[in-house]
Amino acid sequence: MTSPYHCILLDIEGTTSSVSFVYDVMFPFVLRELDKYLECAWNSPELTPVLDQIAQDAGSESFLAWTADLTDEPARRERVAAEIRRLMADDVKATGLKQLQGMIWKDGFERGELVGQVYRDVPEALEAWTSAGLRVYIYSSGSIAAQKLFFGHSEAGNLLKYFSGHFDTTTGPKKEAQSYLTIAAAIGEPPEKVLFISDVTAELDAAREAGMATRLSIRPGNKPVEEGHGHEPIASFSQVSLG
Ligand SMILES: CSCCC(=O)C(=O)COP(=O)(O)O
Ligand SMILES: [Mg+2]
Secondary structure, three states: OOOOOOEEEEOOEOOOEOHHHHHHHHHHHHHHHHHHHHHHHOOOOOHHHHHHHHHHHOOOOOHHHHOOOOOOHHHHHHHHHHHHHHHHHOOOOOHHHHHHHHHHHHHHHHOOOOOEOOOOHHHHHHHHHHHOOOEEEEEOOOOHHHHHHHHHOEOOEOOHHHEEEEEOOOOOOOOOHHHHHHHHHHHOOOHHHEEEEEOOHHHHHHHHHOOOEEEEEOOOOOOOOOOOOOOEEEOOHHHOOOO
8 A cells, every 4th residue: 555544533523524514403403302312211221321421521420429419300300401501502522411412313313313414525535545445433522322323324325334443532532642642552553654634723733743644624614723733724535645
């Protein structure tokens, strides 16, 4: 293989897919379904660790400790719902929030109300890169379960066959170099053999500090970025040169 990279690591929102799809379709779905979901899933074993994670993200030891002042279940549910609404209003990429969002989206993707939006160049590039022998990974604030739903039910069909693995914030925050070193170690490559593509310069800075190559994703509706970041911009994955 002539490519300087062995792997491509992709962000989702603002990179494979539009910010608008996440903010105008996926997030409103969560806000609409939140209360009903919590009520139905309250005693399910999958929810328990997520409630602990939400409490820990809020600075508490556990869900029990976080809600010790509340005596009934509806009040505990309302504390969770209020915290989720607060985090979403501030667009906090907290691990517990992202895990809960993924659980709420599951039903929407499985019954077809949600269909993952991807830019036209994405499936073509995934095919070209993997055919050339590169391995492609996802690193998103969206939970791994949510990533699989999103790409498994995308408007270009099931794209999961193209991915060799998925990473989310359980590996570490996206703006810290250590997270990229952990990912490189997990995929068994030196960081300089990995190309990371994202719309957020602070994420690209962290990846570059870890030794990865970077490209800045420019897509319609992305937030404008400050000058002087030094990351090569691309408006389409077709602009990634492999040779
Ligand atoms: C599985 S898509 C979920 C999108 C999402 O919730 C999110 O926070 C995306 O952030 P990214 O790190 O992909 O920019
Ligand atoms: Mg992004």
